[in-house]
Amino acid sequence: xxxxxxxxxxxxxxxxxxxxxxxxxxxxxxxxxxxxxxxxxxxxxxxxxxxxxxxxxxxxxxxxxxxxxxxxxxxxxxxxxxxxxxxxxxxxxxxxxxxxxxxxxxxxxxxxxxxxxxxxxxxxxxxxxxxxxxxxxxxxxxxxxxxxxxxxxxxxxxxxxxxxxxxxxxxxxxxxxxxxxxxxxxxxxxxxxxxxxxxx
Numbered sequence: 001x002x003x004x005x006x007x008x009x010x011x012x013x014x015x016x017x018x019x020x021x022x023x024x025x026x027x028x029x030x031x032x033x034x035x036x037x038x039x040x041x042x043x044x045x046x047x048x049x050x051x052x053x054x055x056x057x058x059x060x061x062x063x064x065x066x067x068x069x070x071x072x073x074x075x076x077x078x079x080x081x082x083x084x085x086x087x088x089x090x091x092x093x094x095x096x097x098x099x100x101x102x103x104x105x106x107x108x109x110x111x112x113x114x115x116x117x118x119x120x121x122x123x124x125x126x127x128x129x130x131x132x133x134x135x136x137x138x139x140x141x142x143x144x145x146x147x148x149x150x151x152x153x154x155x156x157x158x159x160x161x162x163x164x165x166x167x168x169x170x171x172x173x174x175x176x177x178x179x180x181x182x183x184x185x186x187x188x189x190x191x192x193x194x195x196x197x198x199x200x
Contacts, residue, residue, distance in 0.1 A: 002045045008053055011070075015043035015058055023070060036068050038075040047090035047099075057099060059087025065101060065111070083107065 003014040011033070012024045021036035021043050042061040049055035054070035063084055067077035083103035091100045099111040 001042060004046050004048055004056075006048050006053065006056075007050070013046050013048070013056055015046040017042045019043060021046065021058055021068065034070065036073075036075070038066055038068075038078075039064070042086075044086050045088055045090045045101075047092055049096050050092050050094055051096040057090055059083075059090050059101060059103075061086040063087060063103065063105070065090070065099075079111070082109065082111075 001015050001017060003012060005012055010025055010027060012026065014022045014024070016022070019037070019039045019042060021039075022032040023034040023036070025033045036058075039058070039060045040062055043058050044061050045059040047057055049057070055067070056070075057065055057067050059065050059082075063080075063082055063086065065079045065082040065087060066075040069076050082101060083105050084107075085104035087101050087103050089102040092098070093100075097113055100108060101111065102108045
């Protein structure tokens with residue numbers, strides 16, 4: 001139902017009604033290089049990522065958008081309910097940070113990568129793990145990243161905010177003044193004198 005050339009000029013990926021995506025290399029047309037299986041219904045659209053040569057996405061007639069990497073058998077990401085109807089077209093921004101999808105449900109949606117350090121799968125988005133990765137522990141998946149969809153080098157700066165470092169960036173406070181404020185905020189237990197025995 002759709003086909004797109006890769007910018008390298010050698011690869012052609014096709015999306016068809018048999019639920020399959022096929023990758024062809026014009027240097028060897030006798031057989032397809034790879035067959036991608038994962039769509040539950042017809043694969044209707046496909047688009048190569050403009051920066052990462054082996055990354056592409058596909059839209060299905062069930063409204064899903066799947067992300068693929070050449071050389072990987074299963075999808076590397078999926079938005080199952082991206083649209084209510086068939087996804088007719090997909091287009092990446094030239095820098096590769098935004099994906100636009102057009103559907104038969106009369107909507108155009110823009111999909112952006114997560115912020116640096118965010119996981120692809122969390123309670124705020126619709127992304128799901130592919131079946132091949134479902135058995136992985138969360139700790140193993142925490143470091144997984146889709147090329148072009150987030151940084152590969154996460155910077156952890158929370159370790160530098162210890163009491164011996166002193167200064168807290170952006171707050172103009174040092175750790176000593178913060179500890180003093182915490183002590184001041186502790187509730188004081190009210191003191192009451194005992195009732196005298198001769199009081200009646």
